[in-house]
Amino acid sequence: MSKKKEIDDRFKRFGTVSFTSVTKVNDFIDQLDQGKVMGNRCVECGMVFFPPRADCYKCLASNMEWFEIKGTGKLVTYSKLKFAPVGFEDDLPYSIAVVDFGDCKIFGRIASDIPDEDVQIGMAMKTAANKLPSGQLNYVFTKA
């Protein structure tokens, strides 16, 4: 009797709706669940990646180590959506943004409790793991 193969589909928990379930960087989800937003780094050449990835295109190695995104970054740009794609309607309105942390930039959402008038390009922001009411996980940018 062959045992049914377990599928590691942890990534289906990422975001309001995940379009990916299986990836070699599934540990990102466990770390997010523990409150940590992680990027990774190539052990061989030191190249830094966010979003994290399994393989380094620079030295072709697949030996990566995790690091936590800490410290503050600067808000590069953002937009507040008044329409949403299918599956995201209940989240409206929400803002997407890019924040520059120096070593890497991160794309994500701005925390929904920041008033619009407080959001300014160039403002200092941090990245925080976030649990959605549905149990799904994402990360948001908060005021530093």
Place this chain on the structure above:
Amino acid sequence: MDRVAIIGVGQSAFVRGYPGSIRELAFEGFKEALEDAKISVSDIGASIVCSAPEYDKQRSPSGVFAEYLGLTPQPTFYLESLCSSTSMGLRMAYSLVKSGLHDVVAVLGFQKMSEISSAESQERMGRGADIQWESPFGTMMPAYYAMFAKAHMEKYGTTLEDMALVRVKSATYGQVNEKALFRKPVALESFSDPEHFMSGPVSSPLRVGDCCANADGSSCLIVASEEKARSFSQKPVWILGLGAASASVNMSGRDIFTGLAVARQAGEQAYKMAGIEPKDVDVAEVHDCFTISEILAYEDLGFAEPGEGKDLIKGKETYREGSIPVNVDGGLLSKGHPIGATGGSQIRTIVLELRGEAGEMQVKDPKIGLVHNIGGVGLYGTVSILGRE
């Protein structure tokens, strides 16, 4: 005798809810291009079918089109680079002809977007971005371009009114383009009237009037060797320069948000290959999927310095009578944007302009034209420079 020409162009009307199947839609652009080139199906050595596949139930449309259009047994294949598919098709056709593999190649672009709802369509378009790391946040095309608009406004003081002026210009020419979806004038005031649909918020700072609309449509280009062009065509339009580039899908990999790196890179390549400078361009078609996109294009292509794109539209320099007419066919904003057909439609307009056959859209005596066609949010970029004798 090794130049490559465009000897025939065609497009369907761009509409909402095309009352036919995709093969019938493709026939409309194809027929017009063949009649324009005055050639028959048997003259075509190969066909390239260009679209974004997620809108269709038909898998591998090339075979279906080849059968319906009588292009068998010649080779046919599919090419995709989102909204820039047909101009990437032109690049491929150029290389097929230049290499000597084929004398005459048809580039068929199409998209039938109306079979799915606008929200579903936005979701599919959003999946033209990074589905693993971005789409789970609820992304869509207007929101991405809105981030570029926001950054440009912040850095250069570009205003909502500057962007609205792009739409006003677009509508000026949409009215005289019989193939366009939107043929009504747009008043600048409609953007400041909260009751008017044009001012409705989509994704800040972009409003409804800042965004192009989905459409159904097809386009077709007939590309030929110099020898064939001479024998078939009275007015061949020569491909002088081609540029193409790509960028990081994920916004986290982008260095700038006040322009599109791919457009700058593709533009530089195309100018160099053609041996011209931006000031030599007499008429241009740029990828105005959003009003801000046209302003970015002015700057990325060197028609204006960074941050000064707004001055071109405010001074009406990009109107038909201006120093650098841009999108005098109404652009994507007025024509509508059937993804895979759009690049072919842009190229068609420039070919007609260079032949002096653009009717009410005609610019005075242009010799060199440029087409800027972008796929995704500056993910793929192509610039094509065309010229007459």
